Amino acid sequence: MDQFHDIRPYNDDEVVEVLHNLVDTPDFINTIVGFRFAGWPKLLQAPLAFAVKLALRRQVANIKNVHDFQMRVAGYMDRMIKTTTTDVEYRGIEKLEKEVGYLFLSNHRDIAMDPAFVNYGLYLAGLNTVRIAIGDNLLRRPFVSDLMRLNKSFIVKRSVNGIREMMAAFGQLSGYITHSLTKDQCNIWIAQKEGRAKDGVDQTDPALIKMLYMSQKKEKVSFADAMANLKIVPVSISYEYDPCAFDKARELHEKSTTGNYEKSEFEDIDSIKNGIVGQKGKVVVTFGDVLKEGIDTPEALVAEVDRQIITSYAIQASNEAALAIQQGKPSTDSAFSTYLESCPPELRDTVIAMYANPLKQQQKYLNE
Helix, strand or coil, X not given: CCCCCCCCCCCHHHHHHHHHHHHCCHHHHHHHHHHHCCCCCHHHHHXXXXXXXXXXXXXXXXXXXXXXXXXXXXXXXXXXXXXXXXXXXXXXXXXXXXXXXCEEEECCCCCCHHHHHHHHHHHHCCCCCEEEEEEHHHCCCHHHHHHHXXXXXXXXXXXXXXXXXXXXXXHHHHHHXXXXXXXXXXXXXXXXXXXXXXXXXXCCCHHHHHHHHHHHHHCCCCHHHHHHHHCEEEEEEEXXXXXXXXXXXXXXXXXXXXXXXXXXXXXXXXXHHHHHHCCCEEEEEEECCCCCCCCCCXXXXXXXXXXXXXXXXXXXXXXXXXXXXXXXXXXXXXXXHHHHHCCCHHHHHHHHHHHHHHHHHHHHHHHC
8 A cells, every 4th residue: 555645746647647737727727827928828828838738749759757757847947047057066975975865964045945845956966856846835726736847746745634634734745755765766856844944044843843743753663873864965045145035034024023924825836937047146965964873863963054154154145245345344245235225125134134143153153
């Protein structure tokens, strides 16, 4: 019995049928038309949808398995990197071994691009791509779920109600992650906490670590041995510019002034789109060291993951300029000053703090 059937990525033998169903899904086609032909007259929507459907049908005809699908995604990544970044650098990837399943525990800035950049680096290095943890809050539209699961994403059930149902969901998730790493030798990507670090402060959630332990705890495996089995590698992702920074700042500002923020129905989907097409400047992905054996408490493991992520974070010119401005000094980067000119005045301090916080966190660690 496939005990993970409702959360796992699609298997090779499911890909063709899922793709054909996607091409015949009006919501999917209309979303592409709205994205690709924004601003075009509505009366052209029907013929554009027909043309998009024909084009997609031709494109998916040669995709027979997950690898084929990811090779198509790699082509899109190539174009995205050329048009939205000035440079992409990978550090520490040479330490990773082939045919080993690693748990990449990552800081989180962008919904789609964080795992995408990790994946692309592994692909370029000839290593296996990752199975990606994604919350079901992002999958309200069925076609989004299909696309994500085609790209080796698995579902984190965040919307379950009730303690019993929540524990069952966490147990299933823990079992799937452990099985992927120890039995399938597949890589896993998961964020260090639920949701993006909108304020730029990176911090691992201890509840995540306890979830990872659940399935092995049932087998009477000690915490230290269980974590060693998972081969955890902290990953630090740094963007010179965050395409969603102003939107994040607006949410933080509204929460701080009114005490509440209500997301629009498809706000997360818009964040995914903006993260993909928005300008990022330089991007640096740093792979840390595999966590050593002998870490025997969740608190100790959290501390080590945080240490590696924060101290290996690649400080950008935007971080240095933001901290200088926050301290009342002249900006150290004219490009960042120009960037701030487009920021709504009421969000300016929040955006500056967002960029300054990674550097402040790092300085605190290095000065202790």
